[in-house]
Amino acid sequence: MIISVASGKGGTGKTTIATNLALSIAPINKKRTLKGSATNSNILFLDCDVEEPNAHIFLKPKFKKTYQVTIPVPEVDKRKCTYCGKCVEVCQYNAIAVVKNNVLIFPELCNGCGGCSLLCPEDAISEIKREIGIIEEGRADAINFIHGKLNIGEVRATPVIRSVKLKVKSENGITIIDVPPGTSCPVIEAVKGSDFCLLVTEPTPFGLNDLILAVEVLRKLGIPFGVIINRSDIGDKKVTEYCKQERIPILMHIPFDREIAVTYSNGIPFVLYKKDWGLKFKNLWLQIEKLIRN
Ligand code: SF4
Numbered sequence: 001m002i003i004s005v006a007s008g009k010g011g012t013g014k015t016t017i018a019t020n021l022a023l024s025i026a027p028i029n030k031k032r033t034l035k036g037s038a039t040n041s042n043i044l045f046l047d048c049d050v051e052e053p054n055a056h057i058f059l060k061p062k063f064k065k066t067y068q069v070t071i072p073v074p075e076v077d078k079r080k081c082t083y084c085g086k087c088v089e090v091c092q093y094n095a096i097a098v099v100k101n102n103v104l105i106f107p108e109l110c111n112g113c114g115g116c117s118l119l120c121p122e123d124a125i126s127e128i129k130r131e132i133g134i135i136e137e138g139r140a141d142a143i144n145f146i147h148g149k150l151n152i153g154e155v156r157a158t159p160v161i162r163s164v165k166l167k168v169k170s171e172n173g174i175t176i177i178d179v180p181p182g183t184s185c186p187v188i189e190a191v192k193g194s195d196f197c198l199l200v201t202e203p204t205p206f207g208l209n210d211l212i213l214a215v216e217v218l219r220k221l222g223i224p225f226g227v228i229i230n231r232s233d234i235g236d237k238k239v240t241e242y243c244k245q246e247r248i249p250i251l252m253h254i255p256f257d258r259e260i261a262v263t264y265s266n267g268i269p270f271v272l273y274k275k276d277w278g279l280k281f282k283n284l285w286l287q288i289e290k291l292i293r294n
Pocket residue numbers: 076080081082083084085086087088098103119120121122123124125
């Protein structure tokens with residue numbers, strides 16, 4: 001079962017929800033395995049917020065493996081090149097230019113589609129690998145943890161997210177995905193294939209605006225979802241009214257709480273300190289299961 005935790009806007013507490021949920025349901029999943037109703041006692045946590053992964057700060061995994069993420073970029077053999085400009089015509093990303101008797105490649109713009117090497121009439125283009133990020137894999141008690149890190153200065157997050165998600169196929173248990181904020185391509189890549197998505201928002205005009213955009217995306221993708229309102233006792237009631245009007249289930253309210261803020265700033269998941277919240281997250285999980293079943 002794949003549950004993604006997303007948010008139309010950054011700073012709503014998405015990672016807080018994802019990490020606290022993972023810690024709260026890990027024991028449930030283990031118990032089910034003992035009863036034989038689940039195939040794997042592990043929770044798999046994927047931090048796909050590759051531009052700023054920070055779930056490891058809360059779950060504190062011990063990393064055991066690191067992989068490079070590369071994309072293929074063109075390399076021109078000047079002995080074969082006739083400077084015909086066909087590669088420039090085919091490139092939709094302006095990543096290649098012919099200037100006098102020189103072919104210039106702009107690797108940061110290249111998305112590795114391979115079109116230029118395929119269509120070069122002189123077979124003058126080969127492909128070399130360029131590292132754009134890394135994947136780190138480790139374990140935090142009962143949680144298998146994987147995150148991607150996009151290299152500084154790189155703009156293409158999607159291939160790194162795709163590499164993080166490759167691991168899902170080999171896992172049979174529960175996967176929780178921390179999705180990047182927003183509604184752009186990296187979000188689609190991270191969220192697609194999910195059985196359910198938790199949308200984390202806050203009761204402010206910005207929160208509402210970005211929630212509406214995220215809802216549109218999930219409806220287009222056909223992924224069932226519910227909403228969590230963080231800092232629910234500040235702001236206004238418009239998010240609640242919108243959810244009611246759109247028949248979107250609100251699965252949890254988290255009021256503004258100084259103690260939660262302090263544990264967050266110390267990198268501590270608040271379910272470890274506030275046991276009643278552990279129960280609330282377990283209930284949240286049961287609600288998700290029910291909504292998926294229905
Ligand atoms: S298409 Fe091939 S031959 Fe033509 S300019 Fe590009 S690299 Fe050179």
